[in-house]
Amino acid sequence: GVASIADRSWPASGSFWLKMTPFGFRRILNWLKEEYNNPPIYITENGVSRRGDPELNDTDRIYYLRSYINEALKAVQDKVDLRGYTVWSVMDNFEWATGFAERFGVHYVNRSDPALPRIPKASAKFYASVVRCNGFPDPAQGPHPCLQQPE
Template sequence: MPKTARDTIHVTTSRRDCTVPLPHASMYPIAPWGLQRLLEYMKQNYGNPPIYIHENGQQTARNSSLEDRSRVKYLRGHIQSLLAAVRNGSNAKGYFIWSFMDSLELLNGYESSFGLYYIDLDDPDLKRQPKLSAHWYSHFLKSKNLTSLDGFLESLSHGYHSQ
């Protein structure tokens, strides 16, 4: 079974004989403030329509690490920016993380990870395990508190468990 679409499909783009590589995660800066600015722009220039944010998440290299601290920081930053925009009158109605669990991405196959849950592709039962980000997000939803990563890790050391 191919692990990526690239294993079965050849994709290139070019301009004047200059091959352009496919994008990867490090090509995109992480800028949570951009979400707040975009929501405020929509409010000011388009009559504040209802907005649902789909597929917001951080791409990381696929590995067996369940300690995805960078994803926690990414999600916390974006949710903080979303809440700031809502407090300023944005009509944002929904926010959906990409994704619940690692999945097959069209161009990257299983090389990248977006999920809150890790899937062991070498296990015949495809065992799933929550990453640190899953625990943090569960804590956020239950407590309605954007605890910092350090604060969350401190609560874990004092016996908090979101399972």
């Protein structure tokens, strides 16, 4: 009873098989809750890829993370036993099928430099603020201390 569909209106990614569908994330978490008697769930790999020249201002990845984390928080409000969430991947890494062509990382790795420096993308800063704040502070309550950048 399984089928795979992709609507053309869903935002694409750097991977031919991966479309951004945040609403489906909450739905699958709730399905797991109902189908398997609400087991503890840890999301250990959630992210979106890019191709082409490295882009440090990865606003599409920020959109992805904001949307998916928000859907995960909604699932928690639905009483899904979601205990952890981590992004895939911290650094651009080697993908088995495509090598270094698809980049999932929130840090760019400059492979042309022998020191292999890791350069944070905008999404790394966004994700760090989500972790530091344990979610999204309510802007209606004014500036939250967790949004202050560490010195």
